[in-house]
Amino acid sequence: MMEINRFIKLLSVLMFVLSLCMKLNSVSAAEVRSVERERLSLLKFKHDLVDANGLLSYWGSEEDKIAQFNADGVLSSWGSEEDKKECCKWEGVSCSNGTGHVTSLNLVFHSLKAKLSPSLVDLQHLNYLNLRANDFGGSEIPRFIGSFKNLRYLTLMGSNFSGEVPCELGNLTNLNTLDLSYNNLRIKNFDCLYHLSSLSHLELNGVNLINQTSWLHHMTRFPLLEELHLIGCQLPNPVLSFDIFTNSSLSKLSSLFLPNNYLTSSSTFRWMFNISASLKFIDLTNNQLEGPIPDSFGELFFLEDLVLSYNKLRGGIPSSLHNLHTLEISSNELNGLLPDNTTFSSLSGLYLGNNKLNAFHTQCLGQPLVLRHLDLSNNQLKRLPEGIEKLSNLSSLGMSSNLLEDTITESHLSNFANLEDLDLSWNSDLTFNLSSDWIPPFQLNSLTLSHCHLGPHFPNWIQTQNTLRWLDSSFAGISDAMPNGLWNMSIDQLDLSHNNIRGKIPNLSSKSTGYFNIDLSYNNISGPIPSFLFHSEEIDLSKNMFSGSIFHLCTIPKGSMIYKLDLSDNQLAGELPNCWMNISGLIVLDLANNKFSGKIPLTLGTLDRLKVLHLRGNNFIGELPSTLRNCNGLRTLDVGGNKLTGIEKLPNLNDLDMSSNLLEDTITESYLSNFANLEYLDLSLNSDLTFNLRSDWIPPFQLRLLLLSNCHVGPHFPNWIQTQKTLVFLYISFAGISDAIPNWLWNMSSLSWLDLSHNNITEISRHSLDSAMLDANK
């Protein structure tokens, strides 16, 4: 049997070699050997990897133990089993069609943990190496990187390399694209890289160049450079030596990305217009530019896109920029208009949000109307831009947070056939007067009209928006019933909160999708909560008139995505369902101030992500379920104002409110010692709750708030309170204390609110009286 197996194995190996030879029949034996060396070198590389995602499981063989170790990985195609012999078919590996040599290795985004194995040197025909987003454990880029003579494309972005970039990298004279971004690399010796004479695309984002005042000079040594990315390099202003300008060595540079650096106007505007006449794209976001935008941008004849956001530029936009396609100058201090003697006829995107513009007109935008995106949000505009209705090709219009006082009518909007995103929010004097049967010419994606006068009637035209995904009409003065059609729309973020919306939500039993986020809080919506709303992730229906039970919460599918459920301040009633294990992602649950009754269900204890639980102001009876102890993340538990009779130890609580219940327990040290992180404790208004704590007890917590009024605290003054140096609120009225007020109380420096009324305290020591009078005099 063994013999036969061995024979079959041998045969198949022979056939494989034969087939390989037939395929490569034009290739010499030396070539075949060198291809085989490449294959072994890849297997060696795999051997050195720790495969976080199990990616490499297919690379390997019986001899190669790694195979088992990586049983289910993505690189499962890498192996030396018979069916995996041909490494050109391995995941991420490509070969030359003619010779079979490995020419490309693409292991992007695999979180592989490794060192670069020297065995890779055998891949002499490699022209493409992409190791982006892996983890090389903070190792240095190995010197042998310089031996891949044919490499044209090299990306080590975000792969956890550190240390000095080796000089040998400069040997890659065929390199076209080099990306070393977002590692922990230093480049001390730029000179070694000067041999990279074919470089056309260079990215060094996140490399700290704070001391490289010659960075611009270095760049001029790459004469074929077309695209340069130096984002977040802490770039200083460059030293401007004469030869930077005289030898027009950057004549091909067309894209310059320099956001998040320390470049200033006085320096930048001296070199930018002279280093290359072919610049098409410039991004200087978040530098230290200030003062006016220079006219000289006009000398960059090919400039199409200019981004100057997050600087301190003032004034207006020079007419020399009239050829641009996109102009972004958000978050500056602009206060000037577009020049009205100039036509910006090719502008398709104009982003001027977050400046100090107090007027804007559109006549300079010219014909044809190519403007697609206009953002003027966060300025001081009182009027809609004159002629805005003529911008009929607009796709997005953002004018939120201005001082608009206009009345929006159909004539403003009826040319916008291509509008997709409209944001006019936070203009509290902006009014809408649109007829209820208006049918807009557009189909929006997003509509944000919060904090405007949209009401009093519900804007029915919204129902014509079949593609609407995001609707925010909160704080919009709507005082009307909701149209049923609203619930059939494809919206997935819906905010109608803080209006006066009436009516019921239809029970669309056929609807199985809810919302990412639905906020209907602060309205007057009544009737039961339909099941489909529970298919959402973040649900706020608080401060309405919803009634009925929430038992149908149990009909939602297991593994539901709800993480916030706020149903507080409604008229909901009945017992709580006991199916909380279906909503295991819940973090915030607020059912306060309803008419719920019965026991608090045991399955609440399955919510191990729960942080905040409000059940106050209902009619819950019995004890807190002991399962709540499993909610390790629970920080806030508010069950005040119910008819609960029992307490529970919940070690991680920050805030415990069980006030105004029917608690009958005796509180001892062994109970309170469980709460190491407690800051707020309210057990007041439990007339059968008794405190029995030793006078020398030292609690594990430092409270800010302690409310024990209307409990049995006395007759002795609770001395342990003197250990609570952070206490601000202390209320112990109606608590049967008859001891004298201790002196230490007057030394509690953070205490601002104190109520000891209605006890049987007859004596205040001389010292305390003095201090108290001192305090009163202050």
Ligand SMILES: *[C@@H]1O[C@H](CO)[C@@H](O)[C@H](O)[C@H]1NC(C)=O
């Ligand atoms: C190599 O072969 C593949 C498939 O036959 C083909 O898609 C590809 O274009 C070829 N590549 C070259 C460089 O000839």
Ligand SMILES: *[C@@H]1O[C@H](CO)[C@@H](O)[C@H](O)[C@H]1NC(C)=O
């Ligand atoms: C980089 O490698 C070091 C050393 O192994 C490790 O401590 C660190 O977490 C890694 N960083 C990242 C972002 O993977």
Ligand SMILES: *[C@@H]1O[C@H](CO)[C@@H](O)[C@H](O)[C@H]1NC(C)=O
């Ligand atoms: C590669 O570069 C290093 C340092 O720049 C140099 O010493 C070495 O001779 C070069 N190797 C080859 C093979 O060109």
Ligand SMILES: *[C@@H]1O[C@H](CO)[C@@H](O)[C@H](O)[C@H]1NC(C)=O
């Ligand atoms: C820059 O130079 C300063 C002063 O010489 C030095 O302390 C700092 O480490 C240098 N920073 C870098 C990133 O090289």
Ligand SMILES: *[C@@H]1O[C@H](CO)[C@@H](O)[C@H](O)[C@H]1NC(C)=O
């Ligand atoms: C610029 O040209 C001069 C004279 O031709 C030369 O000496 C200098 O090295 C060049 N500088 C650059 C950055 O190429």
Ligand SMILES: *[C@@H]1O[C@H](CO)[C@@H](O)[C@H](O)[C@H]1NC(C)=O
């Ligand atoms: C527009 O006016 C400004 C200043 O008034 C002037 O500098 C600019 O050359 C004019 N542009 C055109 C195109 O006339």
Ligand SMILES: *[C@@H]1O[C@H](CO)[C@@H](O)[C@H](O)[C@H]1NC(C)=O
């Ligand atoms: C309107 O925008 C579309 C999409 O960008 C564009 O193709 C079209 O040319 C524009 N219309 C005009 C009149 O410029």
Ligand SMILES: *[C@@H]1O[C@H](CO)[C@@H](O)[C@H](O)[C@H]1NC(C)=O
């Ligand atoms: C709304 O527009 C109509 C005509 O379109 C007009 O009669 C009415 O007075 C306007 N209402 C307000 C409040 O401006």
Ligand SMILES: *[C@@H]1O[C@H](CO)[C@@H](O)[C@H](O)[C@H]1NC(C)=O
């Ligand atoms: C919602 O859509 C369904 C199916 O398209 C339809 O039967 C139903 O009448 C619609 N309901 C409302 C309230 O528009």
Ligand SMILES: *[C@@H]1O[C@H](CO)[C@@H](O)[C@H](O)[C@H]1NC(C)=O
């Ligand atoms: C909604 O309708 C379904 C099916 O018609 C029904 O089972 C369910 O009880 C209703 N839910 C509510 C809250 O009325």
Ligand SMILES: *[C@@H]1O[C@H](CO)[C@@H](O)[C@H](O)[C@H]1NC(C)=O
């Ligand atoms: C209050 O104290 C006085 C004297 O210490 C005592 O006679 C009286 O019974 C106490 N009253 C209460 C309600 O504890």
Ligand SMILES: CC(=O)N[C@H]1CO[C@H](CO)[C@@H](O)[C@@H]1O
């Ligand atoms: C050194 C040099 O050529 N400087 C020029 C850079 O560009 C500005 C504006 O175009 C000119 O005024 C400078 O002479």
